[in-house]
Amino acid sequence: MSENSKSIGETLRDARIAKGYTLDDLQQTTKIQKRYLIAIEDGQFSDLPGDFYVRAFIKQYAETVGLDGNELLDQFSDQLPSTKTQEYKDRVNEENPETRSAQRKVDDRTAKIRRQVPIVAAVVVVVAVLIGIWYASTKNSQQSSSSQNVDSSSVSVSGSSQKASSASSKASSKKAKKASSSASKASFSKVSTSGTTTTYDMTNAPKTKTVKLKSSASAWVSVTSNGSTVWQGTLTAGKTQSVKVSSSATSATFNLGNAPSTSITIGGKKLPISTTSTSSATTASSTTSDSTTTTTSSSTTTTSSQVQNITVQFK
Secondary structure, X not given: OOOOOOOHHHHHHHHHXXXXXXXXXXXXXXXXXXXXXXXXXXXXXXXOOOHHHHHHHHHHHHHHOOOOHHHHHHHOHHHXXXXXXXXXXXXXXXXXXXXXXXXXXXXXXXXXXXXXHXXXXXXXXXXXXXXXXXXXXXXHHHHHHHHHHHHHHHHHHHHHHHHHHHHHHHHHHHHHHHHHHHHHHOEEEEEEEEOOEEEEEEEOOOOOEEEEEEEOOOEEEEEEEOOEEEEEEEEOOOOEEEEEEOOOOOEEEEEEOOHHHEEEEEOOEEOOOOOEEEEEXXXXXXXXXXXXXXXEEEEEEEEEOOOEEEEEEEO
């Protein structure tokens, strides 16, 4: 309890009167309602808005009438509400400039974040749209490039096929020309004929001796080379039989059962088969009269031979 017999309210009232202030003057100066000023002077602190306002109003009142507010509060602290209540602490924190500044910063930061949320959301949406456009464009470009590559591959394959076909055709043409040239250079010459046996020489014979046998009627044929039979059989009318003779062969013998109907081609050169044989006879007679007369006559007979034995010697 204060040693001073006066209460804090009485002390403030005496100081106000000493200054010549009325309650109305004090209300206008401190902006504290008149009823609160009266409650302070009467010690009715429960009429004030709260414990915090008791000390705040008293301090402002004291400083307005020329007293030291802090010293007065310390002097009459036992008459005032406790400063340890939660209400007082909350009000002090609210009125503390530093607390208000920190809270203001927090509020400003929160408000700033709230203002930026729509902007960030809009940016995210725009970025997502741009990524979608880029992805679609890249995909279309890849598909177009793949299609062009497929077309190019097709063209390349087609071109390669055409080149290969052209090269194959040229090679075949060259081979044909070479074979034709070899065939045109090759020639047959008859060496001898004895009955149904005929021997030919084939000059410039090709290395590859492919024999083609063809008959216009059914005909039996055998082909012998280097002492061994290469092929034998009956030819069907209009059909061609190919027979390969060894490139090292020096000759080939053909036994023809129907020579007039059979043709032989060696390396593209046709063999001139002779199907006729010639025989001659001479008749002599003499008659004696007054003088001696001698008469001689000769005749030639040509016959067709069905069976022929032909030997071709390769030169």
